[in-house]
Amino acid sequence: MTRVLTVDAACAAAHAAAPAVAASDLPTRAAWLEAMADALDAARDDLVPIAVEESRLGVDRLTGEVGRMTGQLRLMAQVVREGSFLGLVLDQALPDATPPRPDLRRMNVPLGPVAVFSASNFPFAFATIGGDTAASLAAGCPAVVKPNPGHPRLADAVMAIGQDALAAAGAPAGMLTMVSHDLQAGIDLVVDDRIEAVAFTGSQRGGLALARLAAERPRPIPFFGELGSVNPVFVTADAARERGAAIAEGWVASFTLGAGQFCTKPGLLVAPRDESLRAAAQSAAQGVGGQGMLTEAIRETYLRGLSERLESTGVEVLAGGGWDAATDTVTPTLVSVSIDAVLADPALLEECFGPTSILVEYTDEKQMLDLAEALPGLLSAGVHGQGGESIIAELLPRLVAHAGRVLWNGWPTGVAVTWSMHHGGPFPATTAAATTSVGAAAVNRFLRPVTWQGMPQEILPVPLRDGNPWGVPRRVDGVLEI
Amino acid sequence: MTRVLTVDAACAAAHAAAPAVAASDLPTRAAWLEAMADALDAARDDLVPIAVEESRLGVDRLTGEVGRMTGQLRLMAQVVREGSFLGLVLDQALPDATPPRPDLRRMNVPLGPVAVFSASNFPFAFATIGGDTAASLAAGCPAVVKPNPGHPRLADAVMAIGQDALAAAGAPAGMLTMVSHDLQAGIDLVVDDRIEAVAFTGSQRGGLALARLAAERPRPIPFFGELGSVNPVFVTADAARERGAAIAEGWVASFTLGAGQFCTKPGLLVAPRDESLRAAAQSAAQGVGGQGMLTEAIRETYLRGLSERLESTGVEVLAGGGWDAATDTVTPTLVSVSIDAVLADPALLEECFGPTSILVEYTDEKQMLDLAEALPGLLSAGVHGQGGESIIAELLPRLVAHAGRVLWNGWPTGVAVTWSMHHGGPFPATTAAATTSVGAAAVNRFLRPVTWQGMPQEILPVPLRDGNPWGVPRRVDGVLEI
Structure with a gap:
């Protein structure tokens, strides 16, 4: 009935x-x-x-x-x-x-x-x-x-x-x-x-x-x-130095959870150029197996968005995934770009719903702040830091200006249902x-x-x-x- | 400077x-x-x-x-x-x-x-x-x-x-x-x-x-x-019988205050057909002298709206005012219509910013409730009653459904600036x-x-x-x- x-x-x-x-x-x-x-x-x-x-x-x-x-x-x-x-x-x-x-x-x-x-x-x-x-x-x-x-x-x-x-x-x-x-x-x-x-x-x-x-x-x-939203997570130089590999692994676990089909998926990790962080992310992403997606329409939209993204100038594939027709599963796609490339192509700041995320590498903290300033409205934005870094006082207000939730040393997937939760944010989130x-x-x-x-x-x-x-x-x- | x-x-x-x-x-x-x-x-x-x-x-x-x-x-x-x-x-x-x-x-x-x-x-x-x-x-x-x-x-x-x-x-x-x-x-x-x-x-x-x-x-x-809003005020049969003339005078004072240039002006009085109420309103409106309007543009919009209103079927002029070019003042225009006429022409429920208001006469309480049901979004709506009338329990929820403020035995002009004030209301108010x-x-x-x-x-x-x-x-x- x-x-x-x-x-x-x-x-x-x-x-x-x-x-x-x-x-x-x-x-x-x-x-x-x-x-x-x-x-x-x-x-x-x-x-x-x-x-x-x-x-x-x-x-x-x-x-x-x-x-x-x-x-x-x-x-x-x-x-x-x-x-x-x-x-x-x-x-x-x-x-x-x-x-x-x-x-x-x-x-x-x-x-x-x-x-x-x-x-x-x-x-x-x-x-x-x-x-x-x-x-x-x-x-x-x-x-x-x-x-x-x-x-x-x-x-x-x-x-x-x-x-x-x-x-x-x-x-x-x-x-x-x-x-x-x-x-x-x-x-x-x-x-x-x-x-x-x-x-x-x-x-x-x-x-x-x-x-x-x-x-x-x-x-x-x-x-x-x-x-939905791209939910960027920023990593300070100190945090990358102290625990870059662990951060990379946490990130991959978060963006591949549920085949990346969360409006709170961390779609960007903005981190200092750091070989161990990059290698750890790559290895973690390569280790995630195939996952079924919710519907055929979502899968198709995802694959279309992904291929557009891969064509953007300067995008480098660290872990190449895609759809396996036999099992109807997707494996994660991890890419990296320089911060200049993201600033030049704001389409990279749009959500791509599914198991992909972008490692945005910076060498200059000033540019990292420029990116924070250029963000669209967000459901969430995060910082991984050690505490005490002077850059945090400059970064955090820029994230608050764009996001409905700001996180410290955490991942945006997982939205607690409490009196104090805010799951919202400025347009277009x-x-x-x-x-x-x-x-x-x-x-x-x-x-x-x-x-x-x-x-x-x-x-x-x-x-x-x-x-x-x-x-x-x-x-x-x-x-x-x- | x-x-x-x-x-x-x-x-x-x-x-x-x-x-x-x-x-x-x-x-x-x-x-x-x-x-x-x-x-x-x-x-x-x-x-x-x-x-x-x-x-x-x-x-x-x-x-x-x-x-x-x-x-x-x-x-x-x-x-x-x-x-x-x-x-x-x-x-x-x-x-x-x-x-x-x-x-x-x-x-x-x-x-x-x-x-x-x-x-x-x-x-x-x-x-x-x-x-x-x-x-x-x-x-x-x-x-x-x-x-x-x-x-x-x-x-x-x-x-x-x-x-x-x-x-x-x-x-x-x-x-x-x-x-x-x-x-x-x-x-x-x-x-x-x-x-x-x-x-x-x-x-x-x-x-x-x-x-x-x-x-x-x-x-x-x-x-x-x-x-803005038409801010209707409803009068119960008991209230009209007990103090119809006083209500009519209060109404005229409210809708002519500041030459009717308030977003809370009571633009409709919905009252039982009652000769003494009508006569008191007419006499009060005729006693109000000319008033300058805020700007020429407002005056022109007012006079245009007024003349459209006077052309609506069934509108009867009780006190005919208009613009006196020599003194550049307007005197109030009071009109009456049957409740059938208002229900037939919803344009009469739109605000006309200036010193005019409509006496809507009902003989059937059921029709009065129909009008309350047909109201657009309002900043305010009022009731004049004696208390204890059974109709109030039916009327009030209809007013709450359309208005941001509901008044008892008062007039909507005058919006107190307090912790509890709500000056708002559903679209298009x-x-x-x-x-x-x-x-x-x-x-x-x-x-x-x-x-x-x-x-x-x-x-x-x-x-x-x-x-x-x-x-x-x-x-x-x-x-x-x-």
């Missing part, structure tokens, strides 16, 4: 459910999220084999990803219960002020139905009941999921479990629906007047096309697109640099504030009434109260 | 100042804002006459508006000192978790130079050193002001005082600059690559044209446009429904989060270091700490 609705039916159901979802109190809404988490955890052993078959990612990775998916739902349940996301701010009336000030109370309200586009590379965590769906429901917004064509059976199975868990927990029908994975369904969804926001994780090309549709509606809606698609703050995307002025107690929404009936953090007359 | 720079010079100065402005500590930044407030208050008696001459608004109103302008700067100084706007969120490392969790610390960082477009109708509060400039500087972003062509001499005078106060307080040169009031300067500013965000208050037509430019840059930037241009939260528009991962203490920004060196509210491991 398929769970797929037409776009019209899904939007009608979401629209009808929206008031009830928005009106749910916090413990009830949190319990809905946890009911889904429990049911999905319980079904893990049934779900993982489907995911393995459809995604060619490994059992261990996918088993862990189920935990990530349910962990996201549980973090969102925590966020809902804690209640800060409501953004309660109250100012009492000052009738004797000039001009007199009325009683004013602000709260965030849900936007309404959200279209959620599933990513291909995280069949659980960024897919049908992934982070965007969890955040949408946590905000009090019905989610209409556009599944990824890469895992239709998994989408059906996950959605069945989630929807049944919601129904059993008494959640409004229509709170979580799914449309076809066809491109056209996605287009129809974005332009449907009942959709109030879009959350998207995927390619820059697809994301920007949908973002344009959202902006060109008679009534434009916010489009939260996470479009995302279409909304102030927002995150991972972590507690992801819920904020689907809310907007409303201020109630001079409203009698009995008409005010309950959380805004005197005495803090919901017991959530509020700011009153400018002072935070926990 | 003019303070006007070329767009290139202003952007260069702002770009050069950005790191120093961003790096300022909170008390220093707050003191800069207060230095401007003090200097502008001290110059009030010199500034008001220029404003009177250029805007034709009254001395009392403009004197009060100086206080509003400096009050905004002082509220922003408070917001800066309080520090919650930094959005500090810390999660400690969990090395034994699966996968291990690194130390993660998030903080909001300034976007960089902001282009601020001055409005015509608040020569102080929404102009050169108005709310958007205050919020931009509070966020740590240099402001490049595009002044309004309606008050060039006032813009020069205000900017001179503000810039001199900043210089005397030791603020970085280039933190606050001004370009020409020409349309072309505004266009050049929005597309300049050194500008990172735009704040605009003005007409829907102008705002949407600039928003498109911002979106079509090679590197799109956020555009925060406040584009604004281009960014989650943001406000008035109140403490206005600062948030010019910030984006960054997460520092695994970063040693000495490299972390000071406010993120252990022990809360700046003593501002933070969330640590999910728990708010004040």
Whole structure:
């Protein structure tokens, strides 16, 4: 049995459910999220084999990803219960002020139905009941999921479990629906007047096309697109000298993880020209075997991007990989270029989704800073250093200026789901640099504030009434109260 | 002496100042804002006459508006000192978790130079050193002001005082600059690559044209446009019966205030068909004398909009005003239409900036709810009721669904500058429904989060270091700490 609705039916159901979802109190809404988490955890052993078959990612990775998916739902349940996301701010009336000030109370309200586009590379965590769906429901917004064509059976199975868990927990029908994975369904969804926001994780090309549709509606809606990034990692001279080989090995492990199919893959290592670092990277890359890619389309896009890259002036192949048709696997391609070559060809700063990365070699720290200055918007940027190098004070602000996350002596793959995570960044890494698609703050995307002025107690929404009936953090007359 | 720079010079100065402005500590930044407030208050008696001459608004109103302008700067100084706007969120490392969790610390960082477009109708509060400039500087972003062509001499005078106060307080040169009031300067500013965000208050037509430019840059930037709204006020049957005449008089006073040149002007009163209410409105409107409008262009747009409106089917003129060429003043135009006519012609739900408003008469509460459902995005919507009417529970959610502020027994003109104010709303009232241009939260528009991962203490920004060196509210491991 398929769970797929037409776009019209899904939007009608979401629209009808929206008031009830928005009106749910916090413990009830949190319990809905946890009911889904429990049911999905319980079904893990049934779900993982489907995911393995459809995604060619490994059992261990996918088993862990189920935990990530349910962990996201549980973090969102925590966020809902804690209640800060409501953004309660109250100012009492000052009738004797000039001009007199009325009683004013602000709260965030849900936007309404959200279209959620599933990513291909995280069949659980960024897919049908992934982070965007969890955040949408946590905000009090019905989610209409556009599944990824890469895992239709998994989408059906996950959605069945989630929807049944919601129904059993008494959640409004229509709170979580799914449309076809066809491109056209996605287009129809974005332009449907009942959709109030879009959350998207995927390619820059697809994301920007949908973002344009959202902006060109008679009534434009916010489009939260996470479009990937080159995620450069910079190595200081001291770090290269002390542990260049270890850094090279860590880098290769990170950029070949999951066949390099991460939006946080480190696509550049910017390091001093250093033979041992280079040799270690080469040897590590040569030691990585063939891996299946998610879909034929992704593989083709990857191979096309790779061959363009190999034609760029000054690119030297350190470990030559490619596609083996017999096993339908790819092996990593590691290339090196001089920093002059990268500065001359900014196309090398674009993401190439798959198991390839570029060693950018510098001999002059000034040039390394020039490259940091020339970076596009990034999800992340990293530094490997020993600490105490004077260059760090110059490099780090340039990375902060371009990235949503900056890392020290780490690798960008692996995005912890916490209160403090920011998985976002300036354009073109995302279409909304102030927002995150991972972590507690992801819920904020689907809310907007409303201020109630001079409203009698009995008409005010309950959380805004005197005495803090919901017991959530509020700011009153400018002072935070926990 | 003019303070006007070329767009290139202003952007260069702002770009050069950005790191120093961003790096300022909170008390220093707050003191800069207060230095401007003090200097502008001290110059009030010199500034008001220029404003009177250029805007034709009254001395009392403009004197009060100086206080509003400096009050905004002082509220922003408070917001800066309080520090919650930094959005500090810390999660400690969990090395034994699966996968291990690194130390993660998030903080909001300034976007960089902001282009601020001055409005015509608040020569102080929404102009050169108005709310958007205050919020931009509070966020740590240099402001490049595009002044309004309606008050060039006032813009020069205000900017001179503000810039001199900043210089005397030791603020970085280039933190606050001004370009020409020409349309072309505004266009050049929005597309300049050194500008990172735009704040605009003005007409829907102008705002949407600039928003498109911002979106079509090679590197799109956020555009925060406040584009006005029709601000309907609904009257219940009980309220009309009990105090229809008083409501009508309050309405006329609100929509004719400042010759109706407020984005919060109540452009519709949706009331039961009631002769005493209608007669009171008519008499009140006829009693309002001629008022000068801000500029010739605004007057012409107003008169054109008004004549289109008068041609709409079913519009009945209750108080006929218009332009008197001899005195160059306009008197209010009050019209009434049936609710059927409004539902048939949605153009009547568009803002007409100037001293006119529409009495929409209903006989059927169901139709009144239909109208509430059909509303476009609004800055505000109001209800006049007695309390206890069952219709309120049906009406209010419809208003919340369309508006950024909902009022009870009040008028939308007059937007208090407080922690809890939200002056925003769904499209087309604004281009960014989650943001406000008035109140403490206005600062948030010019910030984006960054997460520092695994970063040693000495490299972390000071406010993120252990022990809360700046003593501002933070969330640590999910728990708010004040």
